[in-house]
Amino acid sequence: MIFDWNTMVPVLGLAIIQTFQMVGLSLVFTILFGLPVGILLVATDRGGVFETPYGSKRLGAALHSTLGFIVNVGRSLPFIILMVALIPLTRLIAGTSIGVVAAVVPLSVAAIPFFARLVEIALREVDSGLIEAAKSLGATRATIIRKVLVPEALPAIVLGLSTSVISLINYSAMAGIIGAGGIGDIAFRFGYQRFDDAYMITTIVLLVVIVQAIQSLGSWSAKRLSHR
Amino acid sequence: MITITDLYKSYPAQNARAQTVHAVNGVDLHVKEGEIFGVVGASGAGKSTLIRCVNLLERPTSGTITIDGQDLTKLSDAELRHARQGIGMIFQHFNLLSSRTVKQNVEFGLEIMGMSRAARAARAEEILDLVGLADRSSAYPSQLSGGQKQRVGIARALAGNPKVLLSDEATSALDPQTTDSILQLLKDLNRKLGLTILLITHEMEVVKRICDSVGLIDEGRIVESGSVIDLLNTPGSRVAHALFPLGEGTGSPGNTTIEIMFAGDVVERPVVSMLSRDYKLDISILGAAVETIGDRRVGRLRLELPGNIEANAAPVARLRESGLFLEVLTPAEVVAQ
Numbered sequence: 338m339i340f341d342w343n344t345m346v347p348v349l350g351l352a353i354i355q356t357f358q359m360v361g362l363s364l365v366f367t368i369l370f371g372l373p374v375g376i377l378l379v380a381t382d383r384g385g386v387f388e389t390p391y392g393s394k395r396l397g398a399a400l401h402s403t404l405g406f407i408v409n410v411g412r413s414l415p416f417i418i419l420m421v422a423l424i425p426l427t428r429l430i431a432g433t434s435i436g437v438v439a440a441v442v443p444l445s446v447a448a449i450p451f452f453a454r455l456v457e458i459a460l461r462e463v464d465s466g467l468i469e470a471a472k473s474l475g476a477t478r479a480t481i482i483r484k485v486l487v488p489e490a491l492p493a494i495v496l497g498l499s500t501s502v503i504s505l506i507n508y509s510a511m512a513g514i515i516g517a518g519g520i521g522d523i524a525f526r527f528g529y530q531r532f533d534d535a536y537m538i539t540t541i542v543l544l545v546v547i548v549q550a551i552q553s554l555g556s557w558s559a560k561r562l563s564h565r
Numbered sequence: 566m567i568t569i570t571d572l573y574k575s576y577p578a579q580n581a582r583a584q585t586v587h588a589v590n591g592v593d594l595h596v597k598e599g600e601i602f603g604v605v606g607a608s609g610a611g612k613s614t615l616i617r618c619v620n621l622l623e624r625p626t627s628g629t630i631t632i633d634g635q636d637l638t639k640l641s642d643a644e645l646r647h648a649r650q651g652i653g654m655i656f657q658h659f660n661l662l663s664s665r666t667v668k669q670n671v672e673f674g675l676e677i678m679g680m681s682r683a684a685r686a687a688r689a690e691e692i693l694d695l696v697g698l699a700d701r702s703s704a705y706p707s708q709l710s711g712g713q714k715q716r717v718g719i720a721r722a723l724a725g726n727p728k729v730l731l732s733d734e735a736t737s738a739l740d741p742q743t744t745d746s747i748l749q750l751l752k753d754l755n756r757k758l759g760l761t762i763l764l765i766t767h768e769m770e771v772v773k774r775i776c777d778s779v780g781l782i783d784e785g786r787i788v789e790s791g792s793v794i795d796l797l798n799t800p801g802s803r804v805a806h807a808l809f810p811l812g813e814g815t816g817s818p819g820n821t822t823i824e825i826m827f828a829g830d831v832v833e834r835p836v837v838s839m840l841s842r843d844y845k846l847d848i849s850i851l852g853a854a855v856e857t858i859g860d861r862r863v864g865r866l867r868l869e870l871p872g873n874i875e876a877n878a879a880p881v882a883r884l885r886e887s888g889l890f891l892e893v894l895t896p897a898e899v900v901a902q
Contacts, residue, residue, distance in 0.1 A: 484673070564707055
C-alpha cells in the first residue's frame with residue numbers, strides 16, 4: 338500500500354470540494370423547504386396554531402395528512418433508488434442529469450422530509466403553556482411561530498440540522514453514479530474497484546473527521562443557543 | 566369590569582363510552598373595577614377552565630364574557646387579539662420564553678402591540694423596576710428563582726398597561742414565603758394601578774390575604790359569592806367555614822352552642838368576660854380564630870353557654886345588639902361541620 342500524496346491530494350481535493358458543493362447547496366434547499374414543512378406538520382395537527390386554516394378544520398386535517406404522506410414517501414425510498422427514479426425531474430429542474438448540480442435535486446428531495454421530521458420533533462417539545470402565554474398577549478399565529486415556537490425549539494432544530502448534514506454526506510457518497518464525484522465516489526472507484534487501499538483508508542479517515550467536526554459544531558451551537 | 570353571564574363550557578365525549586364533560590356549568594360572575602376577586606375550588610371544580618374562558622383561550626360553549634363593556638365572545642379573531650392586549654394573564658408555571666432574557670420577555674407583549682424599540686426598552690425598565698427586578702433584566706429565566714420568574718410573568722402581563730389581570734394559580738408552584746411576597750406585590754399593584762384582578766386558586770390563604778370578593782366553585786357552578794366580609798357574616802357560609810376552620814368541638818347536650826363572627830374594632834371588645842360578668846355564665850370556648858383579612862381584623866368564636874336556648878335568650882339578644890353576627894347552632898349542625 339503506497340500513499341502517493343502527489344497524485345492523491347489533487348484527486349481528493351477535488352472530491353472534497355464536490356462533496357461540499359453538493360452538501361452545501363442541498364442544505365440550503367433542505368432548510369428552505371424542510372423548516373416550513375416541519376412547522377406546517379406541527380401547526381396543522383390537532384391543537385396546533387393552524388389547526389383550522391381559514392376557519393376550516395377539515396382543510397387543516399387534509400393539509401396535515403397530505404404533508405405527512407408526502408414526507409413518509411420521501412423517507413421510505415432508499416437514496417440510490419430515489420436518485421434513479423428522480424432522473425426525469427432532475428433533468429427538468431437542473432437541465433441535466435449528471436454532475437454536481439444534478440445531484441443536488443435528489444439529495445434535497447431526500448433530505449427535506451428527513452429534516453422536516455426532525456423539525457417537527459423539535460417543535461413538539463415546546464411547552465404548550467408558552468403558546469398560551471403568547472396568545473394571552475394577543476399574538477397572531479405567525480408571531481407565535483416566528484417568536485415562540487421556532488426560537489424555543491432552535492437548539493433542537495440545530496441538532497437536527499447537523500444530523501441532516503451528516504445524512505446528506507452519507508447520501509452524497511452515492512452521487513458518483515450520476516457523475517457528481519465527491520469523496521464517496523473516490524472511495525468506490527479508486528478504493529474498491531482498483532483495490533487501492535491507500536485511497537480507501539484516506540477517504541474513510543476524511544469522512545470520519547468531517548462527520549465528527551460537523552457533529553461537534555452542531556452540539557456546540559445547540560448548547561450556546563440553549564438557555565434552559 | 567368583568568361580567569360573566571350564563572357561561573357553559575363542555576368537552577364532547579372523545580369516544581362512545583366516554584361522557585360529555587361539563588367543566589363550567591352555568592356561571593354568572595361580576596368583578597367590580599379595582600377589586601381582587603378570587604375564585605376558589607378544589608381541583609377539577611372547573612376553575613381553570615373558567616379563567617381560561619375569560620380571555621377566550623378556551624372558547625365557551627355558550628354564554629358571554631364582557632370586559633370593560635366589550636363582549637369578547639362577539640369579537641372577530643383580530644378584534645379579540647387586540648382586546649387581549651388589554652387583559653394580562655399570569656400562570657402557575659410562569660410560561661416565560663427560555664430563549665429570551667428577562668427584559669426581552671417583558672418586551673414580548675409590547676412587540677406584539679407594535680411599540681418601537683426605544684419605547685419598549687423604556688417601558689420594560691419601568692415595569693421591571695415596579696416588580697423589583699430591575700437588576701436582573703439581562704438574566705435568562707433559567708437563572709431565576711420561582712418567585713423571580715413570577716415577577717417577570719407579572720411584569721410581562723402588565724407591560725402593556727392592561728386594566729385587568731387574570732391569575733391562573735399564580736402562587737401554587739411557590740413556597741409559602743415566596744407566595745406571600747407575590748401576593749403582596751399583586752395587592753400593591755392593585756392599589757397603585759387600580760388594577761382589577763381575577764384570580765383562581767385552591768388555597769384559602771390567598772383569599773384571606775388579598776381578595777376583596779370571593780366565589781366558591783364546585784362542579785362547574787359558583788355556589789357562593791360575595792365580598793369576603795359579607796360572606797364571613799353569612800350564617801352557614803362554606804367560604805367562612807373554610808376560611809376559619811374551628812375544629813370539631815361540640816357542646817354538651819342541653820347546652821347552647823353559638824358562633825360569633827366579628828369584624829373590625831369589635832374584635833378588641835371583651836365579649837366573653839362581658840357575658841360571664843353581666844349574666845353570671847360559665848362559658849366554654851369551643852373554638853376561636855382571629856385573622857387579618859384584607860386590612861380588617863376578623864374573627865370567629867364558638868362558645869358553649871350553659872342551659873338551652875330559651876335560658877340564654879337575654880345574653881344572645883345582647884350580643885346581637887352590640888353588632889355581632891351570631892348564629893345559634895343546634896347540636897346536629899355542630900356535628901355536621
